[in-house]
Amino acid sequence: VSHFEGITMAPPDPILGVSEAFKADDHELKLNLGVGAxxxxxxxxxxxxxxxxxxxLLLEKGxxxxxxxxxxxxxxxxxxxxxxxxxDNPVIKQQRVATVQxxxxxxxxxxxxxxxxxxxxxEKVLISSPTWGNxxxxxxxxxxxxxxxxxxxxxxxxLDFEGMIADIKAAPEGSFILLHGCAHNPTGIxxxxxxxxxxxxxxxxxxxxxxxxxxxQGFASGSLDTDAASVRMFVARGMEVIAAQSYSxxxxxxAERIGAINVVCSSPEAAARVKSQLKxxxxxxxxxxxxxxxxxxxxxxxDSALFKEWNAExxxxxxxxxxxxxxxxxxxxxxxKSGKDWSFVLKQIGMFSFTGLNKAQCDNMTNKWHxxxxxxxxxxxxxxxxxxxxxxxxxxxxxxx
Ligand code: PLP
Numbered sequence: 001v002s003h004f005e006g007i008t009m010a011p012p013d014p015i016l017g018v019s020e021a022f023k024a025d026d027h028e029l030k031l032n033l034g035v036g037a038x039x040x041x042x043x044x045x046x047x048x049x050x051x052x053x054x055x056x057l058l059l060e061k062g063x064x065x066x067x068x069x070x071x072x073x074x075x076x077x078x079x080x081x082x083x084x085x086x087x088d089n090p091v092i093k094q095q096r097v098a099t100v101q102x103x104x105x106x107x108x109x110x111x112x113x114x115x116x117x118x119x120x121x122x123e124k125v126l127i128s129s130p131t132w133g134n135x136x137x138x139x140x141x142x143x144x145x146x147x148x149x150x151x152x153x154x155x156x157x158x159l160d161f162e163g164m165i166a167d168i169k170a171a172p173e174g175s176f177i178l179l180h181g182c183a184h185n186p187t188g189i190x191x192x193x194x195x196x197x198x199x200x201x202x203x204x205x206x207x208x209x210x211x212x213x214x215x216x217q218g219f220a221s222g223s224l225d226t227d228a229a230s231v232r233m234f235v236a237r238g239m240e241v242i243a244a245q246s247y248s249x250x251x252x253x254x255a256e257r258i259g260a261i262n263v264v265c266s267s268p269e270a271a272a273r274v275k276s277q278l279k280x281x282x283x284x285x286x287x288x289x290x291x292x293x294x295x296x297x298x299x300x301x302x303d304s305a306l307f308k309e310w311n312a313e314x315x316x317x318x319x320x321x322x323x324x325x326x327x328x329x330x331x332x333x334x335x336x337k338s339g340k341d342w343s344f345v346l347k348q349i350g351m352f353s354f355t356g357l358n359k360a361q362c363d364n365m366t367n368k369w370h371x372x373x374x375x376x377x378x379x380x381x382x383x384x385x386x387x388x389x390x391x392x393x394x395x396x397x398x399x400x401x
Pocket of ligand 1: 036103104105106107132180185213214215245246247248254259
């Protein structure tokens, strides 16, 4: 008898499990709107031209594959902090940012969670309700207690701003407040700049620590600077900030696992100490991060021509998603005779649309229409083409009514 007899079957992952179910379906109209990964109009995965170009360059250079330092590639860490905070941000000049290359967004969040567990025992992280499904797993596994703040208002399919502010206010002083820098996942609903200001006021008042997860910089608006405005506003107020970055979406480096954790501290000495502890956490966990994707990022951002090319491709991707969003809205509005207001689809931003479909309605989407999506009603518009909008609109309207 096996030593592992007592281990029960784990449930499928609510997001990645959707892709598995999709693969197993052989219906010709099937549509995978589960995972947030960019697809072309032909619904194929997309490798950015600028990434292909740099890959070729790197191959020609024939660089070695020695271990990186624990904190990652120095050239990557430099440009990733500059991209997020702005190259001439005083916090960078004053060396007040501890930046460590992590295993993409997820691994970077996990490092920060471990830092919180070790140095802020018992301190809570507040996460939005709803949020990206993996946030809860990350904090659970790191043994960091968390609770939720109100975010989504089903009545308006918009932001419950008052609820959000009240819950952040009510949290014990010095809590960590997890915020999506832009393109909130799963709702696609972001605070306005004025609302961000009020959120920062309350966080400052309560001596909370803002903890940004920014996995879609450049992908929401098409501009890296615009999408980093929330983070930069908090930093400009002199606040200490944690920020986890990812290059999965904006550079399409999903499988390379490239991202970073940044901790903005009030002195360079504190930043050096924080960085030393982040390295200490990383070393026994995975030792050091991957080099190839880090070189890709460093080379693209470090070269003005390549950087321009990247920005143009990012705009193209963000633009395609916006076009699909409009077409879906038009299809829903013209096909649905119930008088329902679909304008929320247009107000949402980023890769996703939060449809408001409940679990049973999502089941109908999948079982009857072969549309694969997460059970919270989220659809990834990055996996939708203009050609499939009408079909999807039929499926949504049928499932709603
Ligand atoms: N944070 C959010 C909100 C996300 O949506 C994602 C990916 O879907 C991530 C973090 C992390 O992705 P990765 O680990 O690929 O960088």
